[in-house]
Amino acid sequence: MPAPDPIAEAHRQWSARWPEHADHMAAVTSVMRAQQLLLSRIEAVLKPYGLTFAAYEALRLLAFARSGTLPMGKMGTRLMVHPASVTNVIGRLEGRGLVGRAPSPDDRRVVLATITPAGRELAEEATAALNASGFGIAELPAEGAAAIRAALHPVRRVTGDVED
Template sequence: MPLDFDPIAEAHRQWQMRWPEHADQMAAVTSVMRVQQLLLGEIDRTLKPFGLTFASFEALRLLAFTREGELPMGKIGERLMVHPASVTNTVDKLERAGMVRRRSAPEDRRRVLASITPDGRDLVEKATAALNAADFALPGVDRETAVALTALLRRIRERGNDFDAAAHDPWA
């Protein structure tokens, strides 16, 4: 049930009385954090029929995007911007479900490769179609607004050293 008031607006009002020079930034951050919770909840509801979490979907989608359908475990973590332990946990679950296989890299047996299976490829295509049909939990947000939001968030990510400032910017 929706609340009959906006708790972030109320927090902003309280902040405005005490720390007015920081009230807008607090409201912006709190809004982003709340929207992240809402989006993740909706994404999880969309992926649940496929037995996937967003983390497992991202790992499968990443593997499906590669030429050979496989990547070293370390590269998966780097590309998804997650801790190696999270990659191991996600790949463990996907491997148990038959969506991914692990093997040692032929050129260096210390490196472990994760490979998407045909079942994993089929599942990620179906899950991708469902997420696309749900507009990635942003129904009613037009393309122009999505691009503007992405560009704004990219500036914040860049200033947070999330990636090199010289990195390609398709929204510029």
């Protein structure tokens, strides 16, 4: 028998004290818990490749780039992370020979990250594993995954992440 749902219990407690906020609290808490669960599953798939999800995303982004090279500032924007996080991830990937880093020949203030052949190969292998795992939710039909994406779009919109 599964354990009682702590989010349902929190919702019950909130409903008794702040009923006008209970659904919002439970929605946010549910999203945060789902994020924890999914990240755990994805990181388990990536562990044999020596990658975190952040490192995988950086490799995949570089692999998608036509030239295999992107400015690190642009990577931070596309990955939606702080520039320091990009620097950290790229530094670890560079240490493994998966990425190279160099100043831009056009603007020495810009640092370019370039995926190496070994990085491209690892990105492809890890992508195949993530695809095979259904990104941690293979048990969920594609329609369910599409419904989640659609349900979260208004949250992203009201928080200023995307426009309609």
